[in-house]
Amino acid sequence: xxxxxxxxxxxxxxxxxxxxxxxxxxxxxxxxxxxxxxxxxxxxxxxxxxxxxxxxxxxxxxxxxxxxxxxxxxxxxxxxxxxxxxxxxxxxxxxxxxxxxxxxxxxxxxxxxxxxxxxxxxxxxxxxxxxxxxxxxxxxxxxxxxxxxxxxxxxxxxxxxxxxxxxxxxxxxxxxxxxxxxxxxxxxxxxxxxx
Amino acid sequence: xxxxxxxxxxxxxxxxxxxxxxxxxxxxxxxxxxxxxxxxxxxxxxxxxxxxxxxxxxxxxxxxxxxxxxxxxxxxxxxxxxxxxxxxxxxxxxxxxxxxxxxxxxxxxxxxxxxxxxxxxxxxxxxxxxxxxxxxxxxxxxxxxxxxxxxxxxxxxxxxxxxxxxxxxxxxxxxxxxxxxxxxxxxxxxxxxxxxxxxxxxxxxxxxxxxxxxxxxxxxxxxxxxxxxxxxxxxxxxxxxxxxxxxxxxxxxxxxxxxxxxxxxxxxxxxxxxxxxxxxxxxxxxxxxxxxxxxxxxxxxxxxxxxxxxxxxxxxxxxxxxxxxxxxxxxxxxxxxxxxxxxxxxxxxxxxxxxxxxxxxxxxxxxxxxxxxxxxxxxxxxxxxxxxxxxxxxxxxxx
Numbered sequence: 001x002x003x004x005x006x007x008x009x010x011x012x013x014x015x016x017x018x019x020x021x022x023x024x025x026x027x028x029x030x031x032x033x034x035x036x037x038x039x040x041x042x043x044x045x046x047x048x049x050x051x052x053x054x055x056x057x058x059x060x061x062x063x064x065x066x067x068x069x070x071x072x073x074x075x076x077x078x079x080x081x082x083x084x085x086x087x088x089x090x091x092x093x094x095x096x097x098x099x100x101x102x103x104x105x106x107x108x109x110x111x112x113x114x115x116x117x118x119x120x121x122x123x124x125x126x127x128x129x130x131x132x133x134x135x136x137x138x139x140x141x142x143x144x145x146x147x148x149x150x151x152x153x154x155x156x157x158x159x160x161x162x163x164x165x166x167x168x169x170x171x172x173x174x175x176x177x178x179x180x181x182x183x184x185x186x187x188x189x190x191x192x193x194x195x
Numbered sequence: 196x197x198x199x200x201x202x203x204x205x206x207x208x209x210x211x212x213x214x215x216x217x218x219x220x221x222x223x224x225x226x227x228x229x230x231x232x233x234x235x236x237x238x239x240x241x242x243x244x245x246x247x248x249x250x251x252x253x254x255x256x257x258x259x260x261x262x263x264x265x266x267x268x269x270x271x272x273x274x275x276x277x278x279x280x281x282x283x284x285x286x287x288x289x290x291x292x293x294x295x296x297x298x299x300x301x302x303x304x305x306x307x308x309x310x311x312x313x314x315x316x317x318x319x320x321x322x323x324x325x326x327x328x329x330x331x332x333x334x335x336x337x338x339x340x341x342x343x344x345x346x347x348x349x350x351x352x353x354x355x356x357x358x359x360x361x362x363x364x365x366x367x368x369x370x371x372x373x374x375x376x377x378x379x380x381x382x383x384x385x386x387x388x389x390x391x392x393x394x395x396x397x398x399x400x401x402x403x404x405x406x407x408x409x410x411x412x413x414x415x416x417x418x419x420x421x422x423x424x425x426x427x428x429x430x431x432x433x434x435x436x437x438x439x440x441x442x443x444x445x446x447x448x449x450x451x452x453x454x455x456x457x458x459x460x461x462x463x464x465x466x467x468x469x470x471x472x473x474x475x476x477x478x479x480x481x482x483x484x485x486x487x488x489x490x491x492x493x494x495x496x497x498x499x500x501x502x503x504x505x506x507x508x509x510x511x512x513x514x515x516x517x518x519x520x521x522x523x524x525x526x527x528x529x530x531x532x533x534x535x536x537x538x539x540x541x542x543x544x545x546x547x548x549x550x551x552x553x554x555x556x557x558x559x560x561x562x563x564x565x566x567x568x569x570x571x572x573x574x575x576x577x578x579x580x581x582x583x584x585x586x587x588x589x590x591x592x593x594x
Contacts, residue, residue, distance in 0.1 A: 027296070027362065034355070054344045062351025063381060066358065070377050073362045073370075139399045143340075152341055152401050 006046060013039035021093075024081045026072045034065040051152040125149065133157070214336045218312055222540065226547075227486040228274035234551045236270070241555045247273045278479075286475040289364070296363035301477045304356030304484035311349045311491045314342040316404040318504050318536035319411070319522040322529045331525060334504070334536060335404050342403035343395070346495055347388055350450070353488060354380045357452075357459060357469050360481070364472040372468030375562060376452065376459035382569040383449040389577035390442040393435045393584035394499045397593065403495075407503030411522045412510070415502035416440075421510055428591040435584040440500050442577050447492045449569065452485060454554040458562050493546030494539075501542055504535035 016039065019032040037060045044053035108114060128134060129144035137157060143150035159167055232247070239246025248269030251262035265271045288297065318334030339345055354377050361373015394416055398406045410416060414424020416436050423429070449456040460468030470481045497503060506512065509521035519531050527535075560568070 027359075031355070031359075050339055050341045051344070054341050054348045058344060058348035058351060062348055062354070063384070066351075066354055066377055066381060069355070069358060070374070073358070073373070148340065150340060152344075 006043070009039045009042040009046070012036070013043065025077060026075060026080050027069065027077065030065060030069045030072050033068075034061045037061045037065065048149055049151055051155050123149070133161075210332055211336055214332075214334070215313075218315075218317060218336065219309055222317075223309065223312060223487060223490055224483075226490055226540075226543070227483050228278065230486050230490065230547050230551075231277065231482070232270065232273050233547065234554070235273070237548060237551045238555045241552070246270070250276045281476050281479040284475040286477065289366075289472050291365045292472065293363040293365065296359045297472075298477075300356045300360035300363055301473065301480035301484070302356070303359060304353055305480045305487065307349050307352040307356075308484050308487035308491055311346045312494070313337045314339050314345045314403055315491065315494045316407050316498065316503055317494075317539050318532055319408070319527055320525075321532040321536075322527060325529065331527065331532070333404065334532070338402065338404055340402050342401060342406075343391055343495065343499070344401065346491070347384065350488060350491065351380070351384055353484065356481075356484065360473065361459075361469040364469070366472055368465045368467075369469045369471045372459045372465050372471070375465075376469060379449055379452070379456065379458060379565060379569075382566060383446045383573075386442055386569060386573035386577045387446040387450055389574070389581065390439045390446060391499055392577075392581045393432075393439045396581075396584050396588060397432060397436070403498050403503070407498055407505055408522055408524070410502040411505035415500065415505065415507070417500045418502070418507065421508055423594055426594060428588075428593050431587055431591050432584065432593075435580050435587065436500070438576065438580045438583075440496075442573050442580070443499070444496060446569075446573060447496065448550075448553065449565065451488045451492055453489065453550060455557040455560050456565055457559065458565060461559055463559075489547065489550055490543060493543045493550070496546060497539065497542045504539040506534060506538050 013036050016032040016036040020029045020036065023029045023032060037056060041053040041056040041061070044050075044056060125144045125147050129141050134140050134144065137153065140150050140153045140157065143153070236246045236248075238244075249262070250270050250273040251264040252272065253262055255262055288294065313336045316333075316335040316338075320331040320333050322331040324331075337345075357376040357380075358373045361369045361371070361376070364370070394406075395401060397416065398409055400406055400409065413422040414420050414429065417433070417440060419425070419429040419433065448454075452459050458468075459465075460470065462468075465471070470478055473481065505522065506520050512518075512520040519528055520534070522531070522535070
């Protein structure tokens, strides 16, 4: 990808991310976050991670943010816009951001792999297609031999073969969360026990 | 600057640009215009009326006796007249709207619908070696390996346009329409996504172009009667495929807000739903966005279940006639490439007529019925269908 596209999408991601916290109108904040997600997805795609990029849009921009917007639209916008910023929250947020930045900087300082460019260690699909774990799945092998990166298939293979247990644990967690929401949102009616 | 220019793949960019202009401006937009016309004519036929049959080349303006009707079919210039009418109408902005979002909303419905066309394989490949261009061109703008996911992702952005239109209008009925639209579209996205998983399991592919190529060689998913399609496995798999096609096509009606699921704009309850406060070209954009989404959705249905650009019984036809009607990577003659493009759009036209037919045949659902159908029926059916497909694939494996 031409490098200026990276700067463009990075600017979109950061700029709209900043707008999320600066905008007075909650709808503008929510939409800015959605645009920021799209920028992030573009960055993923520029790293050949098409699957993650598209899922980023599908799940976060297309579903989660729409639900956010849905709730926000039911608020009284004029009242929300008139609200003053909470000083303690602002200070807490700034401190948290600074700590996170320092952490990232510290990690990056130790991370020597970052100095290796993609030209120095190019991805060789030919070599990858001959690996044993890949050879078990025909479609992945065929794609790699043809010189295309089957990122969705590789992702699926990794998830279900290496992290099968973790995946199921997360699934269970989500199920618990869903059931919890249903129980919490049920109205308590007198005389009837809450299930 | 030099290195920046070198980082572009110029031939690819030019080829993509030509494909974009062809697909969007020469095919999809005219198709949108004419599906509005088809809608009016077909509805007229169904209701035993005549429909718009007068608009032709207006020679009477110049003093001639009769307007010219193109091909003898009345009213073929109706879409142009409609477009002109929309442009000339007063573009009224109510006082209490949120101006920025009020303007943004129509664009947000139209743009995602057109963007999804990027991964749609509208033809196999076009061999332009007679024009001095070497390798054959793939007839798809972006040959992504995550085609259907891309389509779902981008088309799910379309809901923002409708929701924002409802909210920015600052009026009760549009707002209710917007709320209904977002609830409906999010709910049906789930069954839409789940319903295509059986198809993807059979293809073992997420690339729409490769799916079409597979169906060209081995029979369409819903018509597996040539190539490897004539195996027991594919015939048995017809059961889950038919289920998934039914769930998919009905969910598509809900996703595109078409009758019997056009609750967000149902005129008996909400005046005109989310676009009540819109007039002139802004209203037209909502209208066109709906039809564009319909065409793209039909494109996905065609690609997944009806073989995409593939000509039915292609390999057999090639054997009988001596001409090549099937796709062969890198070795497809020019006329076959053109035929494939024609076949693809012919199938889409068939789908659109089906859409229109359903609209003028079925009454509208109630909103609670719609939600119940989505969450209590389609979601479960689509989910069970995935397991059924897995079971069948395990019992009678594909070759």
